[in-house]
Amino acid sequence: MPHTRLVQARILRAAILLVFGVIVVNLLVMQVVKHDEYESQSLENRQLRLRVMAPRGRILDRDGRLLADNVYIADITVPNRCLGKAGPDSTLEKLLTWLRLPRYETLDRLAGEQSSGRPRLTLVANAVMPQIAVIEERGRELPGVKVETRSRRRYLDGTLFGHVIGYVGETLPSEIGEEDDPDGYKPGDWIGRDGIEAVYEERLRGQAGYTLQEVNAVGRVVGRREVELRAVQSGQDVVLTLSQALQDTLGAAMGDNRGCAVALSLPSGEVLAAISAPAYDPNLFTSRISTRDWQALQSDPGHPFLNRLTQATYPPGSPYKIVTSLTALQNGEATSSTSFSPCDGSYQFGNRAFRCWKKGGHGAVDHTSALIHSCDVFYYQLGLRLNIDQLAVTARLLGLGAPTGSPFRGEAAGNVPDTAWYDKRFGSRGWSRGVMLNNAIGQGELLVTPLQMAVLTGRVATGLADLRPVFVRDPATAPPAASRPLPLDSAHLDWVRRTMRQVVDMGTGTRARVQSIEVAGKTGTAENPHGEDHAWFVCFAPAILPEVAVVVILENGGHGGAVAAPVAGRWLSAYFAQKESEKVVTP
């Protein structure tokens, strides 16, 4: 027995030493061979990469006045799962009591938010200090409840700059970048949705920074060691060419009318003011717009989301007579004193009578007084002397028929029909010279945007072929100053300008007159197949060495001379009054 026991003891000892050997070797591998691997894992365990959101660049007006900035607000948020747990001791019940929240309203709203699938729900948005103090004091009794600060975009002038500045919205799931892309969008980021906010997104956005912070097992930051991995870069400011004061004036001049008005500085093409009415308040979008508000905006018959400046197209109406006259002069088909059969209120072409806007007729008119008084009958006859392609060439030269190059998305090109267009539309035998009658007075298939008309006015006023609208003061990407003259005889342009001056002095645009400043303009009443006529007024001032061009269109407004011209007049008075006062202040 003792002998067998010795053998047994040896076997047992060998077995024990074997398993201990395995343990020792395993520890040696873990602690010495693979030590680095585990150490980095341990570091990862307690270091959390935090993303520091870059403050979005501000938007300023030409005088440095703030138009859009960021405010920092605190939200009280709870984990999504918080909602399911009921009972008098639940975190949610405590919060409802301590923060004095309206019970059913709050629970309803949270239930709605919960369905969005966000991991955290906003219990109180934009919390006030006493509420935050409660959370900070009683944090231990409120596991999972956090006070989260975030930046919110603030638009200081609300609707006034609505369409120009646009708005930001929270990133959509489809826009969120790859997990490991440091520059990708993350949930909760803001992204420009419309206007300048959208166009200058890259510049305004800046670059998020990253830091490493020491955390404990449940992810709470402990200790003060913080390593900066990448510095945060604030978004750059964007300075508009618009002026807050002039925008305000233009908005007031428009009143409650539906339509669009734009003022360009000449010869730079800088947009001083641009109104598309009705507009929306971009602040609505930064605070999670309610479904009701959104639907109300969507179904508004005034289409507040339509940026009429670049997206709406209208027939140009009588202001287009400038194009017709210039085409006729340039092609030698008429001079400034050409006259045709007198106007008796209508013109017979084929078996159809084309009427003049003035029922009684203008009588005998020459080219100049026809433009001053906007005689349609004269222009019907002038149009018949021209061909459609000649007219289209001049129209395009003046900026119609193509986007103006404004930064806004979805800018409409309008329509300047020519032979090719008509052939395609109606077939080569489907149309006749009769289209010239409509085209000559800016009706028919012609379509323009208000901004195109502003460019046209600016180009006529300055004689510059490459004048373009500029919305942002940006030394880096600013286009070179317009310098190329229009390939039109300057005598003809001068005649047009002189005549436009007379329009305001004694013709259809007298209501745009401004004290001590000569204004040159052209009224228009565009026929609208869907309802009341649209009222146009295009002008520039002063008539000699022009500084500004203004274009106004009031939808369904009626006569341009009666309703649109006063809008331009009011704005011009304010503009020159302001200039005058600046002159007094600055010696």
Added chain:
Amino acid sequence: MKLAWPRNPGEGGWVIPAAYAGLCLFSLATLWSVTEGIHGPYEIMDPGVPKSIFWRQVIWVAIGWSVLLTVRSLPLRWIEQGTPPFYLLCVILLAIVLVAAPVVQGARRWFDLGPVRLQPSEPAKIAVILVLARLLAAFHAQEKRLLPVTASMLLAGLPLLLVLREPDLGTSLVFAAIWIVAVFWYGLSWVLLLSLASPLLSAVFSFYAETVAGSPWPWGIYLVVLLAALTRARFRLLENLALMAANIVTGLITTFFWEGLKVYQQERILTFFDPARDQFGSGYQAIQSKVAIGSGGLFGTSYLQGTQKGLAFLPERHTDFIFSVVGEELGFIGAMLLVGLYLVIIMRGLQIALEARRPFSSLLAVGVVTYFTFHVVVNICITTGLMPVTGLPLPVMSYGGSNMLTSAIMLGLLTNVGSRSFET
């Protein structure tokens, strides 16, 4: 008293008390560190381990020492005579705990007796060691071994099944280990033991081949090795063939059983074997423990400086996962020191078992050795990720009265046997 490693019977009575003292100090030092708050404010979800745990352990160390010294001086005859009623009491308590104990984390394991909790599975380990020693010692001169082996299997199997029912897989396996080593020490051929265990091994290898390796090779290699081992041992052809058949059948049954499971059932079992599959469930402990030990390196992050522990990444860091704290703060060197202390107890225990004159004493000593070896090996394997997580404390080191008392009684029994090895 000579302070050299004892060569002759009767020498070396100091070895086990010294190692025990070392473990007690080690435990207190580690618990002091664990109960320190290092970084920042305690979190709501993990308030840390309170300092009172350390002071309680100080008291348990004192109690442990008095228990060890008391048990050491008791006459072995008393212990032998008290074995049957003690065993019966333990089995009854294990039965009652299944019905009467409160359910904690899905298991019924202990009675709540006010300030202390009684976990009947702890004294049951002692009872099984004693009862197997008494039974097998009574039959030690017999040629026919079937009766004592079968009887001992029943005596160990009863508490095993009761504990398994709690459920507590880890502890129930302790009983199995104690029985296997006891019958081996009693004289059952290791070849026979291996043959009996081989169908189980076949199932394990088949499962491994199916789930982890993805090819049948590990199982095939196992079968080849088994065949080689069987032909070398002097067994009869028919027996060999029957054994091989049993192995193949269990292996195939395992595979078919696995294939028949639903995906989520498979997933649950795989998580049991591979905790990394479930980062935030039970696998969390295992992963954090591995990270703690691995980041300790050769010399550790130095005492009181472990970040895994300090930042509350390590759950159960004062009880079952205390080895991870040692591994992190004291590194490979510290871990070796601790493993060395256990090895001293185990090797000295084996020597005592060898030198004991009476079969009862010898079997008793082997039982204690088995207890220590199993607990230490399995606990360290769990913390180093070699085995799935199942609650099993590190003797003496892990905080807790039951653990301390059981270890102290075990060592008391061992030193008792050691001090009487010259007696007949």
